[in-house]
Amino acid sequence: MIDLTQPPAASARDRHGRGLARLSRLARLPRLPGWLRPGRLGMPVFWLILLAFIVAPCACFLVLAVSPRLFDQGSQWFTLTYLRQAMTGSTAVAIVNSLWVSGAAAAIGLAVGFPAAWLAARTTLPGRRWVSGGMWLALLLPSWLPALGWERLVQPDGVMYRLGLDWPWVTHLIMGPFGVVLLLGLRCVPFSYLAISAALNGLGQEFEDAARVHGATRFQALRLIVPILAPAIMSALAIGFAESISDFGVAATLAYNSNFPLATYALYGAIGNFPPSFPLAAGMSWLLVAAVAIPLALQARALRGRSYAILSGRTRQAVRRRLSRLEAVCAASALALFFLIMLGIPAFGAVSGSLLGDYGSSFTLTLVNYRALLAQPGLTGPLERSLCYGLIAATVTVVLGFIAARLLSAARRTKATGAMDYVLLASVALPGVVFGAGYIFAYNLPIMSTLHIDLYQTVQLLIIAYIASSLPTNARVLVGSVSQLQGSLCDAARAHGAGAVSAWARGVLPVVSRPIMMAWLYTFCGVFLELPLSQLLYAPGSPPASISIEDNLSNYHFGIGMAQAVLAVAIAFTVVGVVLGGYRLLAPAGWRRIGGTVRG
């Protein structure tokens, strides 16, 4: 392992000299108390943000399960009735379903995502340049779109039957637990792919070379490499589990229509009922929060006390393995099939929804929905707004996410970082509607109005909520790469005279620029089409794109709504293309070189 812990003597002297100069400058300034110095203020402020914008809203919602009267949602100051209700009857069934389905989905995600990442990063797979883009496209699609596509394909009297394929067993298979696990599992693949490929990009050739030099076979070399990737693997499993258990798109479509209840839908039912039962929803949320302890405990157990710092400025470019013709054909076919299912079926769902003018009763394609959409007044406002919200939220989230990832991946885990790890993952498991309601309870208290802090139904609170809800996933996506950063990167820059910020910008940023860009894009895409938070928190008069789409869908303009969804996804993907292209054209060659590969 390369570790620049001992800087060259000249540089040390130089640094010493600068340090003295700085000290003498500081000596002329009045001394601030220790806790007020900028270096010490940072972490408390960061924790304050986490507490105010993640912990407080979630806590305000969760406390309703035992004390509904606190927020005027019942008469009891203390009760266990709702927790008991959440653990019995149909809600218990839904929660058990969610638990095993999420576990299976996370495993499927890893089983497909790992080989895909390895093939794209370390082999001469034909078309490997398209794999990353395909994964991003899959990631930015809302999860209800693939579900819709599958339903249109296999439902009774669906496309499959109209094509003469009378396969009721396929209908039963997809419209049931198997289909739900498959769909959520496919949804987890991009998460696993991103986590693993980020780690593979940071894993230079030196480890494999070292193993091979000592006589290891390729398989034995793999046995060396896989444990090095443990943080990324665990990260992929944890995020897959948490994302699946909080997914609403599949729960409300395929699972719902298959009479296979999942926890998020049961929770939504409790809130969507009139009058809503927030305490019961809070009771179910407690169980979801408790559920994420499982992957987190496994992750902590697997990684305890080990260091995975491998990413440094001297990381060697990895050598791609040349695939034989047969291997290349098999691998390319498998990935092509994967993308056909992953992207082809949602595309089919979107096309069948937006290009059929008569609610899908015929196969006649028409642009009538797109024409009607373009004729609607106020079409561009919500799209512009969502673009703006996405840009701001993604930028702030990535900064906060990087810090969280850095803390989470610190070699010495304190109780505080352990708590943060749990808080971040637990909040991933909470559906957006819980977050939204929690924000109303926390930020619309009468005392807030008395203090003239009226944040509810403002753009500011909506953006804060977007950031807070994206931060946990963002930190989890980044932690794989950040955990591989060596401290020597910054030290080397400092040794050459750079200041703290400059050392980070010149020593660390180039190494993590690619994962940061990917995390930014992921957050942007998530925020751009986010619905549950927007529904509860958007500022009246300023609807974002998702509200506008939902407005069309719920007002019987199904085709127009689908056309609008397709347009929004196209815009989001254009932004992805522009950012990726911009990085390729504008980023310094050294930034792009790190994590690159050469042909073997």
Next chain:
Amino acid sequence: MNRTHSRTRLRLLAGVSGAVALSILAVAGCSSSSSSSATSSSSLAATASSSASAAAPSSSAAATVPLVLYSAQGYDSAMSKAFTKATGIPVSLDDNSTGPLLTQIEASKNNPKWGLLWVDGATAFAGLDTQGLLLKGFEPSVAWNSLGAASVPADKSYVPTGVTIMGIVAYNKTKVANPPSTWQALASSAWKGQVGMNDPSQSGPTFPLIAGVMNYLGGVSSGEKYFTALKSNGLIIHPTNGPTLQALTSGQINLALVQSSAAIGATFTDKNIGIKYLDPATLLPSALGIDAKAPAAEQAEAEKFIEYVLSAAGQKVMQSGDPTGDSLYYPVINGVSPLPALPSLASVKTQTINPYTWGPQEAAVNTWFDSNIVR
């Protein structure tokens, strides 16, 4: 040494990001204090309305504040613009489905930020009224027709603006020659596996449909038996009107129990869809209700809005704002005719359910339905 540097860097970075995040809050604070310059369409309008709400008791009733309208109607945007144009009063529109709107109202009931609610279904309004969330005693000076008069509540806590029908069957004309005309016929084995309807926990107008059936059959338990029989006969549940109609046109079902405006709107795009009213069909009023805790100035504006909606100009906007959807309603004002696409109600037997009897039962009935019929 290295660890110390690393920690300092991280703290600095955390400080910078904290400052960025807190600046958003600062902007929020600034915008909430500069509320007087709010406009109807800007994001600041909501902030402005919030602070206006807080400051309202001391402000004069004549001051113009943005009217915060929560609405699930397809024509609400057109109506807001027309009202602002006619009166100069800015409207901040929260255009959402009924479910999220009611969730917002219930979650914020100790510090409400809405001024006026406009959704379908009197039961929801009765539920809000029994919690003391609606302003009572306001009735606009209009000439109600029989539909309107039947929909005005005794305490005048909400105002009907139109009526649609639940208990209408949309059917596929190419496959169904004689659609059922009674609830009993709908449950017969002839229609096994062919009937679809919406889920009341997702579709606002569906609880009034279920309550209507229960009311017609004599009570909750009779209604539960009826829906259990429908389920045994292969009833298929979809979330809302759109997916249920889509199931009809794609051939998954042949009979769809949906809201009249949705069914009639669907006939515009699919000529194979036919409409049949069941005996009896349940009237589903759309209504406007004013927030009991809103500032006096906003309540006065809300009353003006209601009067505008029920004026000749407002009715024109309602009938043109969403011509293939919510505009397909039966008017509640004398002298206003329904759109030509709507069949006459003269030959249709209808019933009105008491929202104050059925509203309080909504949560229990929906929970039963979800546990026993949907799953």
